[in-house]
Amino acid sequence: MSFAWAKPYEPKTALGQWMDDRLPLPRLVYGAVGGGYPVPRNLNYLWNFGVLSGIFLTIQIVTGIVLAMHYNSNVGTAFWSIEHIMRDVNAGWFLRYAHANGASFFFIVVYIHIFRGLFYGSYKAPREMVWMLGLVIYLLMMATAFMGYVLPWGQMSYWGAQVITGFFSAFPVIGEPLRVWILGGFAPDQAALTRFFSLHYLLPFVIAGVVVLHIWALHIPGSSNPTGVDVKNEKDTLPFHPFYTAKDGWFALLFLGAYAAVLFFLPNALGHADNYIEANPLATPAHIVPEWYYWPFYAILRAFTVDFILPAKLWGVLAMFASILLLFFLPWLDRSPVRSGHYRPVFKRFFWLLLIAIFFLGWAGGSEATPMWIAISQIASAYYFAHFLIILPLISKFEKPLPRPSSISASVLHGEEEESAPYGLAKNA
Template sequence: MSGGHSSYTPSTGIEKWVDARLPLPRLMYDSFVAYPVPRNLNYAYAFGGILAIMLVSQILTGVVLAMHYAADTGLAFNSVEKIMRDVNSGWLLRYLHSNGASMFFLAVYVHIFRGLYYGSYKAPRELLWILGVIILLLMMATAFMGYVLPWGQMSFWGATVITGFFTAFPVIGDPIQQLLLGGFAVDNPTLNRFFSLHYLLPFMIAGVVILHVWALHVTGQTNPTGIEVKSKTDTVAFTPYATVKDAFALVLFLILFAYFVFYMPNFMGHPDNYIQADSLKTPAHIVPEWYFLPFYAMLRAITFNIGPINSKLGGVLTMFGSIAILFIVPWLDTSKIRSAVYRPWYKLFFWLFVINAIMLGWLGSRPAEGLYTVFSQLGTAYYFGFFVVLMPLLGLIETPRRLPNSITEAVLGKTKSGGQLAGVAAAPETKG
């Protein structure tokens, strides 16, 4: 899928002149028009394009907002209010940007779950998956630093708590915290550092996204059956077939986005962030944005010492480990079958994993006490158990359903001999 002769033919003299010197039109044509994609892609595969649009939206609105923002502890809060009230369409820009962050994370989480369900991380796409996890990490860093910029109560105390995590690490913890803060407490140097990095990191994300798309075009797109393309009949041109489907999904997603922007713009925010930062008044409950809540729940789930590791360090290691483990997922899954469609036991445990992740998100918004802590510990155990225990074990003991011989056969629902597929009947793909 990734190779082959280009079908691009310049139609004008200018196109021929440009193509001979900088074949950018040829690259765009081969990548987004004639590029072959599996013919059985469903709407779960549309979120890659949605994420690209959301990244562009975040960068454009962020650049304009930065023109009016003052990265100073004495001015930051009022500058945000000035954007909302005095800048032409400033309220719209800010709500697009703040709600856009939530929509961005919603799309990326669906994208990750889709990858886990359809085995998009399996060989030869390991590097593609790793680049995706790097994008997730950069998004998290960008979102955290952006949340500090309004300089409200939750911004200030969120920065204080999160940067304080690093002090759990012996020897190196305090220097890292001081480097982030620019001193010994959250203050003006912190705000300047976070503003600079919040402005820079989206462009780094864009760079890694280019590598991510490049890696995708080298290895080819996966599909719901998990079968590689075997002939031209298994594929269709990206344009118009995939682009029409992606465009429809994008419209539905933008309708949801617009609903929050125009009708519930502060629904996913915290009311305390409309109170100016005050180092002498601690909010009753310090909670991060919703897209960090599952990881926050896992952080607080470790209330006990683990040998020489105290509970604080154990919680921080658990939180960072919940992201780090995603890097090795391609080597934890021992199954030869990619798609969960043909793996009944894996499918069951996967949906339990999704429910567990949602539960952890809810628990992260609750006080760290009583049964909330117990359920957080159980949820954390299942989160890591899914990757460390279930993935390797199911690949060895699970009996998968039969695979179709080709993507075309799966789409048409018939075998080459003309008989109907039973479930999806065809020659099974044996395990090693």
Template sequence: MSFAWAKQYEPKAPLMRWLDERLPLPRLVYGAIGGGYPVPRNLNYWWNFGVLAGLFLTIQIVTGIVLAMWYYASADGAFNSVEHIMRDVNAGWALRYIHMNGASFFFIVTYIHIFRGLYYGSYKAPRELVWMLGLVIYLLMMATAFMGYVLPWGQMSYWGAQVITGFFSAFPLVGEPVRVWLLGGYAPDQAALTRFFSLHYLLPFVIAAVVILHIWALHIPGSSNPTGVDVKEEKDTLPFHPFYTAKDGWAAAAFLTVFALFVYFAPNYLGHPDNYIPANPLATPAHIVPEWYFWPFYAILRAFTVDFILPAKLWGVLAMFSSILILFFLPWLDKSPVRSGSYRPVFKRFFLLLVLDVLILGFCGGAPATPLYVAISQLAAAYYFAHFLIILPLVSAFERTLPLPDSISSSALHGEKREAAPAGIMPRRGATAIAE
């Protein structure tokens, strides 16, 4: 986001001037997160979750590197090495619980970040590439999380790998060879564990690289905002630091407090008890489920029970992958010129139905595959695709939107007139008045 009024970096200390002339790293940081990066002044707390996602990615990378020093990627020793970390390594239990629950919280903040983008139209021009890079990050997160779930080599880890890699066998001709190539054999074993461990260690760094591209792409058009109105003048913005660094810091402290409560008081609440049983290829668990953040997609997979032209299993796999891939086409499915859902009354109602629908899919994905839950999954899966392929294009074509504010400032200040305050008295308008 480049504006004429953006303050340029001018190092004052001799050392910083010397460094900036040879390696402009201070200038880069200042332009990315400092006073040189103007941000719309009306951002609310829904915009904190991008920073929170970066925070939890950092937590996962740091704890993962340390855990890898003690983990033994062997079909005979993986389960015992995890127990060794928990019982014998200094603070090993804390590292493992932080890493295990950090994955869940990483997905929580990412899901909120995605739904915020859906509501406020962050996928619309000129931010299509920002949205798509975010979806690439999400797909890499899913692959990393799946491989990490296999590493403890417990019952649910083993059978989760067996079931999820079995999806590829649904594809005719190439499916089974691809599955054998992924596993390194015909069933999860030493080769699969070695491959998953190496990829689980590597992919977070790939995610970090795509995050850099995501932020870079964001800085070109600038951040979106709750009104969806473009920045027009200097008074529409505030410098990222100190205003939004303080806001992000408060949100991070609040979220980390909740995270600490889970780590110390309910560390296994988001996991599955069967994963504390060593993997046994001869004993199938009564109810095989992936981690909770995959439940909506698992429900879509199980919603297909009848062969129609293609096998039901193949329909389920295609639908599961399509439920994510369809999000890449949102900039062209939703053609409404208004970005923010706050000014789209019909869209807002259907968005709430979509959120409820995804929650229902998640509940059904974690429930046993009884006829009742399968039937509910079928209805919910049908609505999910109908929302993006039918409802959203029709709403964007026929909806009568509310009038947009003239500018970001007029919306943020609620039409107040800025008057000079008496000498010695600070006007009571918070950060916005101070910034002006």
């Protein structure tokens, strides 16, 4: 779709023309994120978190590469190499805290990005592939973060690896051999640490590759928007640059300010104190708990306490994996023709109930496995699956949506197209 303001890329120098004839990378960038890319004009600040995700991925890759120069993936020295980084390497403490807290902030922005997609129906046609590639990125993030958490070789690193890989032993016949194959032995040791370090270094580059596919898939149908209404004409859009580069830029600085505040003043707030104790296979921590971004899934795992046909542990593992995999089928579970939750009054109420259930799952996952928290996990887990498998299909079938605006421009300009349209678009249309 070409618009009047979308000027074609024109090299301004002889070198630029030479480059454009042989490797048109500037032209590609211009078409992807420059003035040649039309974006719906009504995007709110929830659409900034996609760019923020890319920023934090870059932070993780850069800090991870430098940390890898000083890290020693040996069970006898891994813990002390981290101490060496913190105490002896110039700005090592900054790099280590930036990487550790960067993982948490990466998950924060990705979770907000996912919940925005859930509310505004960003998974609906024609953006199913964008949604599924985003979920692949999320799964790769979870795997990368788990292996990275093992590398400091503290108490929580060791026992976290022991518990998480123990999930696979719940599968009959193949479970235990699969666990031994993953670890390279019967318990976390040198083989596990070496392969986890290798994969933790590799996977961020795989994530970056899938991000490119994610952006590529997004550019085919174009960005979604808060109304869920398709772009109809040039009045509905603005060029990505300078309008959204400015909007994304200042918001990124604001969010990075919050990241810096945690990094400098609360660097250990999102971690666990036991990980400052060197790994000891003979001393089990009183309360083994994964990182906070795994807590909802950990609660789902622990919600199954009764053997029924299959062992309770196997039910928990299956439910934990299913809680993510069912999101891949969301475009077909939600059959409503209306995308945005703003125009779906019944869906909106159940969406907030879903967020409450996930909040309690997270709280329960980070708490000790007392009868009260187990019961809360069971109730919240039941609602989580019921929301996607029962409630959402029924809502999409029987809900009566509210009237939607006739166009994106009508929803934001309110009849002032002549005065508000950029570059005199309305007058020239």
